[in-house]
Amino acid sequence: MGDVGQEFAEIPDSEKGLRACLRCSLVKTNQQFLDSGCENCDFLGLIGENDRVLDCTTAYFEGTVAMIQPPGSWVARWQRIISFVPGLYALAMQGRLPDDMLELCEANGYEVVSNIKNLQSAGR
Secondary structure, eight states, rough: OOOOOOOOOOOOOOSSTTETTTOOOBBEEEEHHHOOOOOTTTGGTTTOOOHHHHHHSSOEEEEEEEESSSGHHEEEEEEEOOOOOOOOOOOEEEEOHHHHHHHHHHTTTOOOOOOBOGGGTTTT
16 A cells, blocks of 8 residues: 555544644644654654643644545645655644744744644634
8 A cells, every 4th residue: 555664653542632743733642642752743852741742732623634645645735744654633723832842843944734723713
């Protein structure tokens, strides 16, 4: 189906405690972010850092999409996640990376996916 040895993001092992990365929108459980970080955003340093996981992820997201083959996926292009590892991604999120993390992204040339929306104004 894809390249042999292609990295895949960890799929959530529970429906409880789901969070989405505020940079790339990858969805995993809080514990999975603590244990293995974000496969797209290693530079955020989430492993073992509960406060950083809480700052750099959000529990407020809407909808998910499973992306399996990034290069051939129109959904990946539409969501602007084509350069990320295959995994489960949020369609819309509420929240914002802290300023120091935004500066870190900018300093290292990492784009922040902009599928962040004000979900409260949509009646949620």
